[in-house]
Amino acid sequence: MAEKFIQVDDPGQLAELFGQLDGNASRIQKDFNVNVVSRDGGIKVIGEEKNVEDASRALRSLLDISDKGQNLSEQTVRYVTSMVTEGVESELAELGGDGICATASGKILRARTVGQKRYVDAIKDNTIVLGIGPAGTGKTYLAVAMAVKAFREHKIRKIILTRPAVEAGEKLGFLPGDLQDKVDPYLRPLYDALFDMFGAEAFGKYMEKGIIEVAPLAYMRGRTLDEAFIILDEAQNTTSEQIKMFLTRLGNESRMVITGDITQIDLPDTKRSGLVEAIKVLKGIEDIAIHRFTEKDVVRHRLVQDIIRAYEKYNEGRMRNHG
Numbered sequence: 001m002a003e004k005f006i007q008v009d010d011p012g013q014l015a016e017l018f019g020q021l022d023g024n025a026s027r028i029q030k031d032f033n034v035n036v037v038s039r040d041g042g043i044k045v046i047g048e049e050k051n052v053e054d055a056s057r058a059l060r061s062l063l064d065i066s067d068k069g070q071n072l073s074e075q076t077v078r079y080v081t082s083m084v085t086e087g088v089e090s091e092l093a094e095l096g097g098d099g100i101c102a103t104a105s106g107k108i109l110r111a112r113t114v115g116q117k118r119y120v121d122a123i124k125d126n127t128i129v130l131g132i133g134p135a136g137t138g139k140t141y142l143a144v145a146m147a148v149k150a151f152r153e154h155k156i157r158k159i160i161l162t163r164p165a166v167e168a169g170e171k172l173g174f175l176p177g178d179l180q181d182k183v184d185p186y187l188r189p190l191y192d193a194l195f196d197m198f199g200a201e202a203f204g205k206y207m208e209k210g211i212i213e214v215a216p217l218a219y220m221r222g223r224t225l226d227e228a229f230i231i232l233d234e235a236q237n238t239t240s241e242q243i244k245m246f247l248t249r250l251g252n253e254s255r256m257v258i259t260g261d262i263t264q265i266d267l268p269d270t271k272r273s274g275l276v277e278a279i280k281v282l283k284g285i286e287d288i289a290i291h292r293f294t295e296k297d298v299v300r301h302r303l304v305q306d307i308i309r310a311y312e313k314y315n316e317g318r319m320r321n322h323g
Helices: 011-018 020-032 049-067 074-085 089-094 114-125 139-152 179-198 200-209 240-247 274-282 302-322
Strands: 002-007 035-038 042-047 128-132 158-163 212-216 228-232 255-260 288-292
Touching: 002 049, 011 020, 011 035, 011 042, 011 049, 020 035, 020 049, 020 074, 042 049, 049 074, 049 089, 074 089, 089 114, 114 128, 114 139, 114 288, 128 139, 128 274, 139 158, 139 179, 139 228, 139 255, 158 179, 179 200, 179 212, 200 212, 240 255, 240 274, 255 274, 274 288
Parallel strands: 128 255, 128 288, 158 212, 158 228, 228 255
Antiparallel strands: 002 042, 035 042
């Protein structure tokens, strides 16, 4: 039986590390098969030598993350333990530093996984970025945060968010209300993200002035978009023609982020996803980055990761059986 002691000088940090009702400590105990106890201004880890070493590395990584200003949520603990188990916890050093931007409530937004940090860096360093991955990885929310950051730094004059209204086949006439009423259900997630960043008053003002524009993809046709940060969401549901049309709207001093999950294509079988094609066509072009998220980057409820993994396993089995 081995023991290791980790000094924690800040009592508040020690309490956060253990978590509400010791939930974080319980997660580490379960994942590494060790006992974790609070002792003399620090943490004592007890168990088999290899398990104690792994658990200690996880705890030190969590302390480093906490030092950089990130909250130690259940999702963060789960993420760190998985990185340690895979032997890649050194990558966690990329996390931290300055936040992306502040929300209307004053909360500083930060990348919560290495995948998210690399996505944010790709948006910083490239004119066009394709963010591909499962639900809950922050693809759209982080893109909106980067758009708000660019706007506040006066790098762009306008934020444009769009997505295809596939469920209505972009034929919105049968829905009740005016045009805005018809498209709002499809654009609601984009509104929600902007509302978080700007707050009600500023959001309303920018919408009225046309500084923020949220519109279905069909309304991008025939335009050239200068000095704008343009986000195309749910791009897996675009056709080849639509995504090509969108990409060629790029104007001077503009940036584009295209997000989508190629496992959730709602197009009819006869149509090919424009996003799937774009990944192949645009690969290797300078100033265009393609970033892929994995289930490890999911920052929603822990069950979302498990659900995604279960479906991947199920689909792999089906492919093997039909192969």
